[in-house]
Amino acid sequence: MAISVDVIPNRSSPPAILLREAWREGPRIRRRTIANLSKMPPEFVDAIRSVIKGGVVHGSLAEAVSIRRALPHGHAAAALGTARRIGLERILHRSRSRKRDLALAAIAARIIAPDSKLATARRLSPKTADSSLGSMLGLGQVSGNEMLDMLDWLRQRQPWIEKSLANRHLGNGTLILYDVSSSYMEGRCCPLAAFGHNRDGKKGKKQITFGLLCATDGCPVAVEVFSGNTADPSTVALQIAKLRSRFGITRLALVGDRGMITTARIREDLEPAGLDWISALRNADIRRLLRPSGGGDAPLDPDALVADAVAEIASPDFPGERLMVCLNPRLRQERERKREDLLRATETELQGIAETAARNRPGPSNRDRINRSLGARGNRRKVLKHFDITVGEGSMTFRRNTAGIRAEAALDGIYVVRTNLPADAIGAEEAVEAYKNLSRVERGFRHMKTDLRVRPIHVRTEEHVRGHVFLCMLSHYVEWHMRRRLAPLLFQDDDPEGAKARRVSPVGKAEVSERAKRKADTKRAGDGYPVHSFRTLLDDLSSVALNRVCIPGGTETELAVVTTPTRLQAFAFELLDVNPAQFVPIRMAG
Numbered sequence: 096m097a098i099s100v101d102v103i104p105n106r107s108s109p110p111a112i113l114l115r116e117a118w119r120e121g122p123r124i125r126r127r128t129i130a131n132l133s134k135m136p137p138e139f140v141d142a143i144r145s146v147i148k149g150g151v152v153h154g155s156l157a158e159a160v161s162i163r164r165a166l167p168h169g170h171a172a173a174a175l176g177t178a179r180r181i182g183l184e185r186i187l188h189r190s191r192s193r194k195r196d197l198a199l200a201a202i203a204a205r206i207i208a209p210d211s212k213l214a215t216a217r218r219l220s221p222k223t224a225d226s227s228l229g230s231m232l233g234l235g236q237v238s239g240n241e242m243l244d245m246l247d248w249l250r251q252r253q254p255w256i257e258k259s260l261a262n263r264h265l266g267n268g269t270l271i272l273y274d275v276s277s278s279y280m281e282g283r284c285c286p287l288a289a290f291g292h293n294r295d296g297k298k299g300k301k302q303i304t305f306g307l308l309c310a311t312d313g314c315p316v317a318v319e320v321f322s323g324n325t326a327d328p329s330t331v332a333l334q335i336a337k338l339r340s341r342f343g344i345t346r347l348a349l350v351g352d353r354g355m356i357t358t359a360r361i362r363e364d365l366e367p368a369g370l371d372w373i374s375a376l377r378n379a380d381i382r383r384l385l386r387p388s389g390g391g392d393a394p395l396d397p398d399a400l401v402a403d404a405v406a407e408i409a410s411p412d413f414p415g416e417r418l419m420v421c422l423n424p425r426l427r428q429e430r431e432r433k434r435e436d437l438l439r440a441t442e443t444e445l446q447g448i449a450e451t452a453a454r455n456r457p458g459p460s461n462r463d464r465i466n467r468s469l470g471a472r473g474n475r476r477k478v479l480k481h482f483d484i485t486v487g488e489g490s491m492t493f494r495r496n497t498a499g500i501r502a503e504a505a506l507d508g509i510y511v512v513r514t515n516l517p518a519d520a521i522g523a524e525e526a527v528e529a530y531k532n533l534s535r536v537e538r539g540f541r542h543m544k545t546d547l548r549v550r551p552i553h554v555r556t557e558e559h560v561r562g563h564v565f566l567c568m569l570s571h572y573v574e575w576h577m578r579r580r581l582a583p584l585l586f587q588d589d590d591p592e593g594a595k596a597r598r599v600s601p602v603g604k605a606e607v608s609e610r611a612k613r614k615a616d617t618k619r620a621g622d623g624y625p626v627h628s629f630r631t632l633l634d635d636l637s638s639v640a641l642n643r644v645c646i647p648g649g650t651e652t653e654l655a656v657v658t659t660p661t662r663l664q665a666f667a668f669e670l671l672d673v674n675p676a677q678f679v680p681i682r683m684a685g
Contacts, residue, residue: 100132100144109133112140161645163653168227169639169664169675174203175231176673177580178573186259187252196232197245198566203228205570206577207633209548212242212563227641230655246554246562253565254341257317260572261342264310269344270373270529271316272309273334273351274536275327277302278550278564286557289323295550303552305564306330308337313535314575318568320561327355332364339368346371348516350529353377361515371520373529376418376511383412384511395420397505403603407523419512419523421602427508434504437476438495444472445482449491457489465491528601542574543567546630574629580670583620584627584663587611624663632667639664639675 097118103111112132118125132140178184178199188195204215207226216237219229229237249256265271279300280288288301295302302323308316317337321330331351338344348371349356356365356374365372376384384395394410400422408418448468455461465486473479481500484493512530514521521529543549549567554560582589593608607615614626627635639660643653657676660668668675 098129098147100140100147114143163643163645165640165642166224166227166230167637167639168641168657169636169660169668170207170633171203171226171228171231171637172639172675172677173577173633173636173668173671173673174206174573175199175228176675176677177577177671178203180672181573181576183569183573186256187249193234193241194245194248196234197237197241198249200228200232200234201242201245201566202570202573205547205567206574207637209546209570211553212246213239216242226637230641243554243559246559246566249566250558250562253561256569257337258341260316261344264314264316265342265344265347267344267346270311270348270350270532271338272311272313272533272536273306273331273349273355274533274540275304275306275330275355276540276544277304277323278544278552280323280560281551281553282555284555285552285560287320287322287560291322291324295544303560303564304330306334307536307539307568308334309536309539311529311532313532313539315539315568315572318564320564328357328360331355331360335364335368335370338370345369348373348514348521348529350374350533352533371514371516373512373514373516373521373526375530376513378506380412381506381509381511384408384410384418385505388412394418395511397422397509400509403600405523405527405600405602413513416513416515417518417523417526419514419527421510421512421527423508423510423602425508425604430507431504434478434500437478438481438500441473441476441478441482442493442495444475445469445484445491445493448473449493452489452491455489457487459488462486462488524601531601539571539575543571546574547571577671578629580672581629581632581667583670584624584632584667585629586614586626622666624666636664636667 098114098116101113101115103113105111110133112135113128114130114132115126115128117127132143183202184191184195184199187198200219201212201215204210204218204226207228208215208218210218216239217223218225219234219237221229221235224230229235277291277294279293279295279297279302281300282288283301285301285303287303289303290301291304293300293302304321304323304325304327306319306321308318310316319330319333319337331349334349338347338349349365350373353375354377356372357377358380361372361374381395385393385397387393388411394408400406400420402422402424404422406420408420409416410418448465451468452461452465455464469479469484469486473484481496481503482493483496484491512527514526516526547567547570549564552560552563554563578585578587588594588607588611590608590610593610594606597606597608598604610621614620618626620626638658640658642656642658644656645653660675
């Protein structure tokens with residue numbers, strides 16, 4: 096005998112749902128209706144059907160399954176999956192070890208939730224975890240001392256890791272971007288901490304200086320940490336030695352800004368090493384081009400320049416170099432406006448000083464007060480050089496130095512790119528474009544200082560500081576690959592060729608592609624998905640949870656169940672080529 100729930104069609108009326116039993120009498124099958132379930136709720140009918148099939152009916156969902164814990168998982172899976180997809184695990188070390196797993200976890204944690212080493216250890220430990228990162232790597236309990244030991248291990252591995260990255264992204268005859276930035280320190284115990292040129296706006300805090308080497312597409316390759324009072328040009332020699340000896344690159348062109356690759360560095364470091372370079376002239380060097388040389392005309396005539404065009408010249412003051420002169424009319428207008436605003440503000444300040452001087456009693460002490468006020472207040476905006484000032488014992492007069500202002504304004508919007516590369520190796524416009532690619536290194540610094548929080552630095556020893564900065568560079572390396580893959584869902588331009596086609600000249604204003612403009616206007620991607628910033632997209636992915644599920648009445652073994660992604664989340668994982676359930680264990684220890 097068998098019992099079943101049958102659905103009997105009833106023409107134009109709703110079908111009849113019958114609980115029936117069936118048995119065999121000889122060759123015939125007999126059926127009998129036990130109950131009519133047509134008026135019963137659908138969930139009641141489903142429960143009866145489940146019991147007939149051998150299932151168990153519970154009064155509530157909590158009796159059927161227990162969710163012990165739900166950890167944010169999607170953003171951790173995206174970062175860790177990308178690191179594994181690009182082969183970073185094997186770059187860190189060929190053999191798996193706890194230190195390698197800790198390093199990989201710290202790199203991913205820097206992307207999803209940057210924090211101090213002690214806080215990161217707590218985020219990775221099972222009892223205090225705020226993501227599934229530690230569970231995916233099976234780290235167990237993590238201590239702060241282990242994180243510091245991991246920094247020491249990572250610092251020892253830095254030469255081999257950077258060489259592997261250089262083999263991937265650099266080669267003979269390539270352009271290499273190099274720039275320097277700084278980061279402030281907490282405390283006074285680190286030997287590298289010193290007062291220097293502060294780029295963070297943190298007065299009264301010591302800092303460190305670090306230089307970043309990138310490929311032409313902005314991909315970070317190597318980083319070096321220097322004392323906080325190290326001048327930018329003095330870091331070039333060490334980078335040359337790294338490129339030649341450690342990376343084995345013998346033929347390359349180093350691209351650096353005009354404060355980095357100076358004439359002295361070219362003469363003392365680059366030329367003896369036989370390296371090519373691309374840089375720019377300082378304002379004082381550009382003024383030398385306005386002076387006639389050798390009895391002829393001046394190499395540079397500002398009035399003959401064409402806006403948004405590149406003019407190549409040569410000068411005996413810079414033998415063996417090609418000089419690409421560029422005129423940016425938008426930059427010229429902006430500098431004229433800014434100079435006029437500063438001059439007017441300084442005139443107001445000087446007028447106040449003159450009125451105060453007129454009210455005081457004439458004499459040497461009044462003249463001294465005027466001079467002190469000029470030093471403290473008059474040159475606050477750094478344009479006092481454009482005024483002719485006469486100070487007496489009872490008064491002060493001033494007027495603009497129109498000749499000096501005109502001389503400075505003649506160079507507004509003009510910059511000169513210099514290189515020793517021949518014309519058959521790189522064209523004039525390509526050289527200007529290569530120099531402007533330094534903005535990609537600056538963008539890397541911005542990501543490291545904001546998204547990855549290289550600052551403030553809380554570790555104290557010199558090796559730990561170097562390891563911390565190197566860890567942030569590796570996180571930037573992973574994030575750089577993630578941003579490229581996720582570009583269709585981000586506000587950044589995912590059609591660089593389209594943007595380049597819209598730009599008439601490398602001197603002209605940077606343009607965005609039609610696709611990027613459409614994304615910015617509609618706030619929607621091509622497939623209708625909402626456009627995100629990188630950080631908000633990670634926040635969205637974090638809602639994909641790793642659930643620790645336990646069945647009541649069974650063993651204490653917990654099952655790992657990943658939340659089903661939304662359409663947007665599934666598309667993001669598809670772009671990253673990452674399966675959020677791939678590295679999740681089927682069972683988790685209770």
